[in-house]
Amino acid sequence: MNEQIIFTTNSTGSITNVHSYEQANLRQCTVASKNSAVRVGEKYLFVAQAQKALIHVYSAAYNNQRESVEQRLPLPEKVNCLEVVENNASIYSGTKSNGSLHNLPQLNLPYLLLASTESGKLYIWELNSGILLNVKLAAHYQAITKIKSIMNGKYIITSGKDSRVIIWQTNDLVSQDEPKPVAILHDHTLPVTDFEVSSVHGDNLFTSGVKLYTVSKDSTLRCYDLSTLVNQGNNKRGTRQRRSDDTAQLLATFTLPYPIDCIALDPAERAVYLGTQVGCYSLPLFYKLNGNKILNLLQPSSGNQGKIYSLIEEPTDISTKINKDALFAKNQLICNKFLEDSIVCLKVSMDGSILLLGDKHGRVHVTEIFSKQVLKTLQSLTTSQTMIGEVTNILLSTYSTVDNEKLALTMNKNNHNNKNSTGGLEKLPALQRVILDKGQANQSHDVWYQIGEEYEGQTDDHAKNSMSSPLNNLEEYLLNVQSEEIAFMDHTGISSDIITPKDQAQATSTTSSNRQEEIDTLNEKVTTLTKAYTDLREIHEKLYKEHQQLQE
């Protein structure tokens, strides 16, 4: 297992790993805004280019990255942020459809590509066809700072420089000409720079307790409970009524002395990490008070507005004794500080123990959270001494290395599949510039799509038993052998062959030479036996004679 880091600065892009040292440099990668790179499926990396209406597609497959631009997708205009909505078709959900499981196909694209422009427009493309499904004009009044799809892509959240956070329903965005947001959160007073959403969620928004953490230039972190969004369900039809009902509950507000540029959330939501111009602060969400008391900072309160806490930095000199309770009584929380640098980008590793901090100078610090030690600092491998600029994106994804290690010895497993795709990657359909006209009905709406091959490993599917191969399921195979054999055993006409297989075997296998041997051994046996017999006989006769003598 390893974790791949893709990070971009204003003028470079790099692919490297958390736990190993190889590093690849993406060519011709200039990035202006944050959240402008997104991993598309397993293999593709999309990076929205600065000053050009282009998305560069790179190959970001875990085992063979390539540095050159694989494909350039021209766009109607320059875009800032990118996000994809995964498809999650149900044949890949592990449940059997038509009795077979499927592997993921070679071309496994997410469903939507979302892109935002400087003016707050939101473009929505269907990746499989390149069709522009919708453009939401003025989704925000200013530039969108981040787009994220949540709840398996059922909803999309956008944050903007207009200090609003908007929650959309994906279905509305793709099917309505003028989609209305599900909710607009406008508690922030200055541009919302970043937000995070709980990574775990239930089937639906009602019960899942998904939380939204937004940070802003106004130095606050606000936490919302999204499950309150759907308070009134669908029974209310009136738009007005619905809109007034649909607001997420603000659970708590945390203030810092500095504007917050970015946020990262522990995978298990134990802590949030806030990046500011003076460093990164970590705030444990289960806050420890004196003694054994632990407080859930996000406990819903009876008021609708939640509590307000101010965060203060832990004093550096140990001599000062902090009374956490007293501070808490004043609604002040102590939080730790990492790395005194201007942090613009944050990411937490999959195990929640490593924090990646991207700073203003284009470096990424791999830091262990517990010890606050910087394990290594990553920099883009560029020869030019030009301005690298600040870190704009950090993408982190976990991949398994088992296959690579094993297959290094033998052959590429996907040999067969790869032979069709020249150059390794399938070309993606071009992104269209004209919105799909939903009124016009006669479109064939072609999607490039591939269904994954059937899973060939062991399945507990009894319909295929007769075909089970010994490698996949030895037990099944042997049982099959057993049941087949009955056909031969039952039949009386054949049984003579079977019942006396020994005779037959001997008859067919013996040759003249070993026959002679056999005769010899048999003769030998006969002689020994006769000898023993005669001996016995002699003894017997002797004894008999004695017996007779005694009788007389």
Added chain:
Amino acid sequence: MSVKGISMTSLVKELEIATGNDFQNVLKALSSSTYVDEKLLKTDLGLLNAKILKLLRSNKEYEVWKGCHAASMICSFNALFLLSYGGQSLNAVYAKLEHMLNYYSSTTNTSQGRTLLKTLVTTTKILMDLMRNKPTLSRECLVPKLKAIIPTLIQLSRYDPELCLPILRDLLFKHSTTFKPYVNKFRASLTEQIATGYHHFPKEVQQLLCSNYAYLHLIKLQAQNVQDETEAHHRAYHDEAWRAGIFSILVQFKPIIKLCSNILDFDQDKELSKLFELLPSDQYKDYKIEEFLPPLKLDLNAPFTLWELPRRINLLVDLLTSFVTQPTPFPIRVPIGTINFICETLVSVSTKYLPVKRELRRDQDLNAIIADILPEIQFAGITLWRDMLKSYGKCFLPMSDRILGSLEVFIPFKPKSNVVDLETCKLLEEKLLNVFEVANLVLSNVGHRLNEVDSILKLVEIGLYLTEDTSLIESIFDNKPLDKKEAIISQNKNKTKHKKDNKAGAITDLYTNYDQFLTKTSLRKFDEINNFLSFIISNWRLGTSQQIQTIKYSVSRSLQIKEQMGSIPPSFVKLLRLLVLNPGNERLSILPIAISLLKASNDVAFDLLCHPRLPMGIVHNAKKLADVEEDDEKVIEEGTYHGVEDDGAEKAHSSYNFNIPEIGDDEETVPIPNLENPSIPVTNVENETKVFKKRSAEEVEQLETELSVKRTKVSEQSKTKEEIIEEQIIADNEIEKELQPAVERVHEEAAKDEIVEKNEQEDEDEEDEEFEIPEIHLSEYEDDEDAESDN
């Protein structure tokens, strides 16, 4: 020779003579890794190879059979053997197979012969699978042999499609190039089977036929098929042939549906006739794929010929499904828009909104058959949707509203009313379960806001009805004095049985043993319905009656099944869980009921619900402490400051949250003594007043900034806040305390004057919004939105 394990020589000897379990043990021994040893290669493995070949070449069926299994076993587990002798084994197996095929009728008339044939084919498949993807081996041994194997299998597929078609499908998929010379032969054989006897085959074979037919199009169309030679220089997509195949199926829908227009009056529905016109009618480019399906012979005077109609549509849907939902080695272009139209058109073919043609209305048989075939045709559309949705997931998201709307067309209504015809639903039960599945697939991708609610509510109603067969029994038992006719009507689904009884004369059983005539709802059906209900419950709030019905159903049925089987099936557990988590509009939770039902079983979810873990418990303690102390504090406060400060704090707090009108209200009302303020947990009673006051002051400060400047930078605000706190800490005396209320008053008055007059007439939320909006053109936006929503 090897240290552990049976020596190869004795194993070989045993292999020859072993039968039954011994033979299986020999096979097991062959899988041992001790024989994967290059030292053994020449001697021992050679010996084994010789023995296997000898068995395979024997003319005793049993020995050949043994040889087959030994070969596939050793090849599977012993890579050395596979590489050095695999080819020989394959040759020998194939030789036998060919021999058997040549004398097919005589060799397969015994059960041994059939078994042997099956084993030979399976072994061929196993050996081929093993050799595939190993470049040298497949080049040297497999591919040359394939040229013989493929035609043999094609020939055999005519006799034994179930056995051969899966292998041929694999070969088509994985060895498209090698298969090329035989495509036409295979196509001829397949099309003949599909065209003539498709509906005689079992379902699995039908599927195999269709998928093989689709896979034929993996092979690039031959040059003679491309009409326009001038376009030959265009770089063709991988999927040209495949696409041509898809279209060759798609175009066949239109004429068939047109036949339906002879039965139903399509003209009545402009939408449908528009839809119908849009169905594809042109082949893809110039690719010509011969039509192999014979024309239908329908005669309205012979109503039974109408059965051909759904049969043909089902065949087309099966073929289309194979084209679009099968794994392909390259991405294909799928016209999901067109497929969606086809589904929609098929589902629209119903008497619900379209009348039967006037001239056909007299013939009773004809009308009955029309009534029967129409749901079949509709159902074909629904299955197609289901398969597409499964494979394509969100790609159908833009169509979800239309799909849900169309599902409603399938729901049978009582004539000329909007009430669901539940009796007919019972007859369409199996089909409705598929409808639920489609609904689930669609709903799993959309959020909580949906335009098509009606059809979902109807489906819930049907779902609940379909589960109701116990109550049906009860009702019959309760009303013993039912007369015969009524009984028969109420037991709709047993109609056929009753008829038989009538003929036989003895119908007393009908009265004495009602329960014998009721088919129990199967667990599978419950699962389907439960899935659907769970989904609905977790995503929408149902009306009270439906919610209660659902609860009643889930509780009583779980209990019943538990009594019978001792446990509650997982789908019921899930439903109960979701009912607990989503009480809907009900005030009462069924948590105790659910727990009582699941008492014996370990249920993690309920365990967590009843015993919340980890910090939670501690948190509650901490909070409780604060609350208790707070109450004390309030008493003190009320005594000292006549509640003014408390009240003020609350007001300030609310005003901070832009809830301005409340200030006005509060101003008039008497201070509520028990105002809750959990946001101020205090640890020390002595500090109480101090802290509280500090806080109020701070918030008043906020109010002030908020109202006077409306948009001050928060950074400044927080600074002022901190300053104030510091001041407070230092100045902790009586004067401050006394001053405070006055300050508040002033601010509140100011606030009131400024805002109340402005907003008095408007309702709360609008004010909320106006105040929450940043100053940038937002008011404009709101207006727009309001205008839209009004529209």
